[in-house]
Amino acid sequence: MKKYTRRGLWPVVIAALTLTLAGQLVAQRLESGDHTHAEAHLDMAWRFRPKTFLEGRDRAPLSVLAEVLTVARGDDLISYVPNEPNGEARLPTQRITLNVLKVYRGTAAAGQRLTLFQSGGFTNDNPVPRFALDNPRYQQGERYVLLLEPAGQSGLFRIIAPEGRYHLVQGDIVTPIVDNAVTRDLRGKPLQHLEQLLGAR
């Protein structure tokens, strides 16, 4: 009788585990956007594009080495446009929580949390995730050297330009997020090389 009862519980246990797993998957999808849609491109004309790495370096009041702790959806940027549905058009944004590992310039300290603003993501009225090709989505655990400036008066930071975002991969090898005349000489170099440029004032 005892044995029979144990066997009878298995379907219940399996069903409970399945529901738990499904719930987690749904929660993850809601958090990060509906990835069943192909990602679209958000085109962006940047406020600033440096002509040299040093110009970008000197533009940034804050330069850090940081790790991505979390990536979350931010408040939409809303335009009030009479012919849009509900009289508004929405641009998606992200909030990236960074753990500062090293500071090259500016007022911050190792161990401090910074919140980064990023244009991109999805909106309720347009569930397709869209990011600029020259500012793709961040992933938890990634490490970057970032050249930052305040994002208005919001208390958030934003990268000065695509030339202000350097991904560190495979033993701290520098991978610029864009490949152009400003960043080309940095690609594939060790972090120490980039740090020398940031520190050489």
Added chain:
Amino acid sequence: MARPGVVSAHLAGSHFHKSGAEIHFGVSNFGIYAERAEWALNNHGFMIPLLHWDRTNAHTEISVFDESFPTAEGCGYHDPQNGADGHRVHSHSVYNRDCGGNPDFVQGIYCQEIGHAWSQDHHNEQNSCMGLNYYNSDGWYITDHDNQDFYHFYRWHQ
């Protein structure tokens, strides 16, 4: 139907599902800098004989407007909306007023975002607005190069 032998280098991924001898887009234009947006729209219409703007105040294909976004990284945005089949069904071409009101600059940014709306990508053609704040171009207008891209894409593509 793609025209054999014709490849355009600069067209972005998604696009409106149109082709033929005349390409019409429904376009609305609202905002403080609507006059400069109008100049940009007229420039596209003038430079691209195949392109025809159908002006409307309704919500149709391309909405052009401005707003102030002090936190944002961009002075201009193009935000596409694609249908279930992957084709573009609606586009927002936006100027960020927080970048100021220099008339030529506003027009140049609008020029670029309107180009994105019909699917043109950034490129480094000298004097084309499609490189403004992207390839250090200072162009405020599209060029014949953009016209060629538009023609090769929409005249023959389906």
